Amino acid sequence: MTLDLRAKLALALGLLVAGMLGGLAVAALAFLAAEGLLLASGLARAQRPLGWAALGLVPFALLDGVLLGSVPLAALGPLVLHTDGLLMGLAFALRALAALALGLWLLRTAAARDALRLLHRWPRVAVLVAGTMRFAPLAAQDWSRVREAMAMRGLEPGPGARGAMRGASLLVPLFVLSVRRGQAVDEALQASAFGSGPRTPPRRSALPWSHVAAALAGLALGALAILRAVFP
Amino acid sequence: MRLGTVIALTALAAAARLLLFALPNVSLTFLVVAVAGLAFGARTGALVGLLAMLVTSAMLGGPTPGALSGALAVGLLGALCGWLRTTGFPGARRTLPQALAAALLGITLQLAFSVAADASGWLLFAALPQGASAGPLLLPLVVGGLLFNLPGAAFQALMFAAALQPVVHALRAAGLADGGIAPSRPTREVLLADLTPSR
Known part of the structure; x- marks a missing residue:
């Protein structure tokens, strides 16, 4: 995908803000969208660091499950795993993975x-x-x-x-x-x-309409997420 | 100040942080910042620390105030390493006291960053309307952060003890560092001299 850097930044910022401020479902969607951008750009190799990062985040999601929440799921001795805490940990992991995927996408595709x-x-x-x-x-x-x-x-x-x-x-x-x-x-x-x-100043060139649309979509997504967080 | 050197070291620090993203509080960024300060001076160390943290924090969590305060803290630590350079640290020989001093520097950088990040986060929270009464106390937050950073500090101690002196010495010997001892030696010659293990 050869989007202009301005459009890429706006799109990444919108997805990042939405993922950070939204719940589990929005974080999962932001992660899937970031994954889609990586794959659409032919960056299948970027899955490897993402896989390692996902593995590294598993203990933290489990720790959230133990320390947070109130609905018990399973118990191992004195340790009790909570369903709601586990979901919070999963949302945290998905946000972190979405941020990493977007960062890799920007770094590997921006000229x-x-x-x-x-x-x-x-x-x-x-x-x-x-x-x-x-x-x-x-x-x-x-x-x-x-x-x-x-x-x-x-x-x-x-x-x-x-x-x-x-x-x-x-x-x-x-x-x-x-x-x-x-x-x-x-x-x-x-x-x-x-x-x-x-x-020498760079030659000015107008953004194609598809790039403008992508940038506006990203900005709108971020603005919506902020509005929803401020006025729930 | 050499712009190209700052760029190369910033890129290395950013790549190192992204590479070890999965391991919380474990990063080679501090080593790169320390090498930048010790080999090229306070300004280069400060700039590399500031830029590397800004670029990677913006990529990993967005342009937040916490990212800025963390970047400023690492920039200051890079400048501190530049000041250490004036004391002749690290020396040309790899000795146990050198390794211990390097390990201590690694631990200091990790823990100082933890304190700076937690204190700035607390200040930010206290500035919120409901933060003053509902927010966590500063001391437990800082102590908790320090405990959380202990594995990272142990990692930094090992990395600094093993790698700081050889890296800075290799850069100086190759004539690449400011005030290097040789005008310029081919990379292969430097690597063969410094990396061939003694049997």
């Missing part, structure tokens, strides 16, 4: 040039935001590459203190690669005399 165009009045901020958006996925790729290279040399992190030290040593090449990449950007910025004079 750096869109951020530069959006923030062109503040060139340094624009370069910072666009660069972070461009480099964050590259850092994740570097991590995979370094792990594979270390594994080929027989330096896989194993159990125990020695294994943990080996695991930590994976971070050294990751930092060196990242800083080298950053310094290449510094040299390119200096070579282009960045910040020494007025910049």
